[in-house]
Amino acid sequence: MHPPTGAAPPAGRRERAEAASDPLRYRLSAFSQRPEARRLFGAAVALLLVYYAASKSLEIGDRSLLVLLNGLTSAGLYFLMASGFTLVFGLARVTNLAHGGIYLLGGYAALSVQRATDNWLAATALGALFAGGVSVVLYQVLRLLRGDGLRETMLTLGATIVIADQVLAKWGGIPTDLDPPSFLRGSIDLPGSALLYPKFRLAVVALALLAGLVLWVLLYRTRLGMLIRAGVDDPDMVSILGIRVPLVLGSVFVLAGALAGIAGAAGGTYLSLAQGEDNRILLASLIVVIAGGLGSLRGAGAASVIVGLVEAFAQTHHPVLSVLITFGMLIAILALRPHGLMGGADHARL
Amino acid sequence: MPASRRLPAAGALLVLIGAAIAAVPALVSDFVLLQIVIKSLWLGIAGMSLAFLIGQAGLISLAQTAVFGASGYLMAILVLDHGLTIWAAVAAAVAAGPVAGLVIGAISRRSSDLYLMMLTLAIGVFTFFFAQQYQPITRGHTGFNGFDAPLLFGADLSERKPLFYVSAVAAVAVVALFRLVMRTPAGLAFRGLRDNRDRLQALGYSTSATTISAFAVSGFAAGVGGVISVWYNGAISPGSIDITRIIELLIVVTIGGTIRIEGAFLGALVVTLLRNYANEYTNRTETLVGAAFMAIVLLSRHGLLGILLNVKSLALKALRFFRGQRMASEKEAVA
Incomplete structure (x- = not known):
């Protein structure tokens, strides 16, 4: 038997011993471990999928533009959620499963403000503030556990139950929604077709882009952002240098909560506020965050677009199987890249 | 203790447990037997699958409800939609537990810790959405209703006492099986996975294979729990495996603790008691359950x-x- 050519990483001793008696398996494992082969395979699969999507889209003609826009709208909402989730994970190593609950709280708080003032922007701002406040309170409780990741996660799960039940007590179980601001009511004509599209949904995409831009400026152009990035790389070193890490962490929690609150107000406007919405959005952002690579902001951005588009496509063409398709995509991504699209093996990359 | 002396001790223990089981229906009211005892038993069996995974193999899975649901749904589908005889369906459903565990383990074989938790959460919630959406097989929202529990030696398992005895025996059997597995080299490998992954790998074990087999073993308990729950409720729907159920299992295990797998029954008992009696004092039972859970995690x-x-x-x-x-x-x- 010839040794394989190319730079295969060394396999475990046991694997190699087994492989020696099984040439086919050896070749297969050598194939799966060669990055260029994996990339080629991934590219081939992606090409096939794009071809399939394009041919399906041609069938419905004009309406595929709607699918595209729906996908981007969802992507915008998912990015608002996933960016906060992934920042908190990257910096504090906390898997905040109460993020969906905070989304709902932000949305409902905005609803109350809007009923009182009839001002969407004020409602969203106060909703975001409230969600950020809840988030930082949660952080203060989490600090009691001193970095025990598992118990922290379970605590956030407990918080999810409490939040969901309190929301039910305060706002009731009937689905409801916010009115879009007056300048975003109604629809616009899509260029080059006879289709109409709600203005507000397009505004959600713009909002997500704005949030991405603000986050980028914050992370790469400010002192706080520098501290956050340093904290992701090496929290111990940052604290030795005399930085008050809890303060940095607290501000990240506020930021993540506020983003979730904004997402809640936006989602509550074009979708609805209801029981169970928190879990739906949590699942979607989990998929985005895992697919993008935990702790990676760029990954969250890329994955939210992919997940949003795949979901919108699946809901249009295979409504019964839509969840299965979204999930299959996640499994495929993880099979090719175990740490997500842009996740590192050992530490997160922003 | 030498093996020869262990046998009588085990026998005495079995007799004791048997006597305790036989005594329970006489000691508690019919209401408590049905609403508290039997429910805690099947919830505890399902919880034990998670307690085993966390306590023995150090794998935090939030996908045990998916296994639970796979078994429950399979039994209901085989009987109500395909007209299979009930015990054949039960056998298939119990066998489906380890198989579902195997699949989940295979998907998440490379993950650990928080990554694993999130991946399995995604699997668990996905299974819920699948049950809710994929109507041709799962009947969507409503799920399966009107499932009749089978007869066993002429005793109707939809009656309280027979169902109690069967659940209790199943609980003891699952505990015994897990204890047995814990003594085998495989059980040792599971603990190796929990204590030091890298070292386990250095010793020549495949962590992937160990993870997958731990999931498969634990799937057995979740499957048995799923089957009994369908007998108990006479129904299964997406609501039986939604995120509140996922969290409920985690609460059961957290309250019970994972030092001993039997702790799951203590946790199940506490949760069932809270759910049944807390509403006499407050309307916000869920808040109370959540707050109690948070308090125990903190303490x-x-x-x-x-x-x-x-x-x-x-x-x-x-x-x-x-x-x-x-x-x-x-x-x-x-x-």
């Missing part, structure tokens, strides 16, 4: 059982301290 690493054990060791320490004081003062008196 103890090993759940209620851990708190109890802590209190016990503290009491012992205090006792020793006072005894020491007294002895010292007696010595002074002598001097």
